[in-house]
Amino acid sequence: MTGRWTADLIFGARLGWAGGRDGWIRTAMTAVGVGLGVAMLLTAASVPAMFQGRHDRGAARDFSASIGAPLAKSDRTLTVRRYETWFRNSSVYGLELQPDGPGAPVPPGVDRLPRPGEMVASPALARLLATPDGALLAPRLPYRMVGSIGADGLIGPDEYVFYAGSDRIAGREDVYRIDRFGNPGGGPEELSPMLALLVVIIFVVLLLPIGVFIAAAIRFGDEHRDRRLAAIRLVGADSRMARRIAAGEALNSAVLGVLTGAVFFGVGIQFVERITVGGITVFTSDVSPDPVFAALVALAVPAAAVGITLLALRRVAIEPLGVVRRAGATRRRLWWRLMLPVLGLALLYPLIGQVGATGGRLANAYQVAAGAILLLISVVAVLPWLIEGVVRRLRGGGVAWQLATRRLQMGSGTAARVVSGIAVAVAGGIALQMLFSAAAAANTVETGQDTARAQVQAGFGPGDGPMDAATITATFRAVPGVRSAFTVTQFYGVDPAAQPSASGQPVISVLIGGCGALAEIAVIDHCADGDAFVVNGRGEAGAQGAATPGPGQRVRIGDVEWTVPAAVRPALPGRDPLGREAGGVLATPGAPGVAALPAANVQTLMRVDPAVPDVYEHIRNASFRLSPDGYVNLLQSTRESDRFTTIRKSLFVGLVITLLLIGVSLLVSMLEQLQERRRLLAVLVAFGTRRATLGWSVLWQTAVPVLLGLGLAAVAGAGLGAVLLGMIGEPVRFDWASMAGVAGVAAAVVLLVTALSLPALWRLMRPEALRTE
Structure with a gap:
């Protein structure tokens, strides 16, 4: 049969x-x-x-397993600093590397660590930088190309990744000291x-x-x-x-x-x-x-x-x-x-x-x-x-x-x-x-951000040194496609006379900005340079226990004690385009004592014309010129996991x-x-x-x-x-x-x-x- x-x-x-x-x-x-x-x-x-x-290649270059208890500097450690920017709709991810000795670990995909001022990049990023479009990204990567990253150091062939050598990042607050790359225990959630x-x-x-x-x-x-x-x-x-x-x-x-x-x-x-x-x-x-x-x-x-x-x-x-x-x-x-x-x-x-x-x-x-x-x-x-x-x-x-x-x-x-x-x-x-x-x-979660009022946020931290808000605002307003921009400087202080409790001292928010900027975040009757306002709102520090100061109250901000102006006027709280409720003290740059305040977080919110070609790239380049450590975020009303x-x-x-x-x-x-x-x-x-x-x-x-x-x-x-x-x-x-x-x-x-x-x-x-x- x-x-x-x-x-x-x-x-x-x-x-x-x-x-x-x-x-x-x-x-x-x-x-x-x-x-x-x-x-x-x-x-x-x-x-x-x-x-x-x-996933395996991403885990191989991950260094989070080395982050935990601080590592002592040795010949086998490496100081790293993350850097990320965007080019159009693609992320550009990189690490600045400063070896502490000859035995410092080398990330996968490269044979040696780049020297200060040098860069190794993924083939896709190298191709991009060699095109006319790459001229928009090149100002944010001021390094000399000396090699490429192999496939074992990349998640995908079109990934934009680079490693840059440096001799100036040790001692910064935003760096990590590691002794190895790879996170074998970091399986997918x-x-x-x-x-x-x-x-x-x-x-x-x-x-x-x-x-x-x-x-x-x-x-x-x-x-x-x-x-x-x-x-x-x-x-x-x-x-x-x-x-x-x-x-x-x-x-x-x-x-x-x-x-x-x-x-x-x-x-x-x-x-x-x-x-x-x-x-x-x-x-x-x-x-x-x-x-x-x-x-x-x-x-x-x-x-x-x-x-x-x-x-x-x-x-x-x-x-x-x-x-x-x-x-x-x-x-x-x-x-x-x-x-x-x-x-x-x-x-x-x-x-x-x-x-x-x-x-x-x-x-x-x-x-x-x-x-x-x-x-x-x-x-x-x-x-x-x-x-x-x-x-x-x-x-x-x-x-x-x-x-x-x-x-x-x-x-x-x-x-x-x-x-x-x-x-x-x-x-x-x-x-x-x-x-x-x-x-x-x-x-999907609602972010609370109002994309009709602003589409871009740029920011700089205290480590960037003193930042003049007027200069920042003028720089961004000069970018083709930016219709309007306003800048505010955010301080957090405490009442030096208040006794600490189990939950800590209440945080006092102090926001400095021009009259136009303050009008975007609070309801103000009239304003002139030198005015100050007090707003009984939660503020950005509301979750930490915000406090509303009164006229003449002292506020300790870092090593400086600042006195709330006696002529401070009340104002109604409002919300900025990021969805945050105003609270604390709002003051103009000409208010008494403001010029003596230390460096702080500076944020600029911009309304742009998206029809202008590469307006976001020009904004990112302008931010980099102001400070290489600044950041630029695009506002969005919702965010997916x-x-x-x-x-x-x-x-x-x-x-x-x-x-x-x-x-x-x-x-x-x-x-x-x-x-x-x-x-x-x-x-x-x-x-x-x-x-x-x-x-x-x-x-x-x-x-x-x-x-x-x-x-x-x-x-x-x-x-x-x-x-x-x-x-x-x-x-x-x-x-x-x-x-x-x-x-x-x-x-x-x-x-x-x-x-x-x-x-x-x-x-x-x-x-x-x-x-x-």
Whole structure:
């Protein structure tokens, strides 16, 4: 029995190559379709290695393990100072290094420590500095380039990183003394239950359409295969042998598809370092699929090809004189198809309100994944029944409509297979969007910053020495694109006569600024230089216990005692663009005693015209000219958690790739169907059918199943989304705009694929397509 199976499978495999050019085209299209899916699965299997590689290299250059108890200076220690700036939307991170001796540790990726005034940079940063755009960044990196950082010292190939040598940072307050690089114990933090649930659903939503597409690609060329099987029956093969031969042909295409997928994957990763999606880049060496998963794919795809072929032939009667499909006489049954969503709900329902209740982690990841898969795969099961039931009732219409509906009535299963992948993707996308909205609300905080009043904050610390507010303001106002700017100097003092308590002495806030600046942060009736105001508000130090001084009260600020002016006037508290409430003393530069105050924190808030090219870069350069130690922040009304931002970017990467795959799969499927119908199309044209009519028929033939699939996907996706929201205890909210957006993108993909298939359609309508052998 085993020998007969083997012989028939081998004969079927040979038959796939013995059909002339048509056979080769069918085999090649199936191999390409399966290969695309396999390449995507191998890419998905590489995701853990990608992120692990990025984490390992980040941990290797981390020096936080050396920070703790102060280290004594020795020949084996190194003084480091962090430096970070931004160039457009990319972070530029660096370390200033000053060795304490010849045995000082060297960061990974470099052979030696740079000398004072020298710099080693990542290849991406070096390329940027060598371009005209790099001239905007170069003033903030006043070092001589002497080398580059190797891949083992970088998280990704497009990372902007540098190490600069210095001999002037020892003794500063913002430096660290370390004796090694590397933080082996600094593993990634565990995700919250909500984020872990989001990651599980992302993997299900992105990978399931790939599996559906592979299953559909395996069945390319079914009609030609059935005719060949009838011919095999005619020469003496029984029905079982014919099915085994068909399985051998599918096995041949699947094995070739696995090999093609490996080639696609191997070629694709050679370009991975040039691709940046969502700000994420990886090295080619990181794209390494899990060996167990890769072996599973290599074995599962051919096995699935054989199983799907045998399952599909159960509804086909292969006779010596032709093939009869039983689908027309026997309607598809619905009851067993509805068992899939019922089983999915049975798995997920016990988890309603339970996510996050067990130790702060998602303890039921596999149960969640299985339930989500069953609910989404039910779309694949129910869609053929839905399409068959609807198209059976379609009547009338124009010629193009009748050609399309008649074709669907004759073989709705093929249309369902083509659309099932995009329907699953849309259903998963809708559910993911509902869950993502809840996760975004939980992982996004309101900053309180008013971006309508100011968009940029620049600041300088006491270590920068005395900073003249008027000079700072004039410098920033001179930057092209800065519409307005105001500067304030912030002091914190205490009442020298007050007795310390267990909670410490109350902090008195003193804010110095011009009248225009004070008017931005408090409600002042009138103001002139020399005035001072007292505001009964929390102030920036409110959490530390703010105090409101009175006229003539002494305030100790550092080593200086300052007396609140006797003519101080009350003012109502307000909020600055950063959302901070004014409190304490507000004084103008001409107020008595202000000129004798020590150096303090100086902040400038600016309103800019974002339409001016690189206005933020010019502001950063102006800040660097004032003091290399200054900082520039862009105001934002909301802020996301870093881990949620990473997940969101990863989702964007996956969605882009999945949509591309869906588009390519639809195009390959449509071209395969047109190839099978080329003689029929040529005959219709020969009898006078207009080409435009046939083009519209192809569009309707695709649009009807797609519309039905999108409707079913919306129901399934909304149901899965409601269950997932119930699991995390969130109220069910339907984001109709997002649901329409997901469906609209899917419809746009279908329209684009149809447009791309038209050139092939015109070519197949030529009279040469009537030739046969």
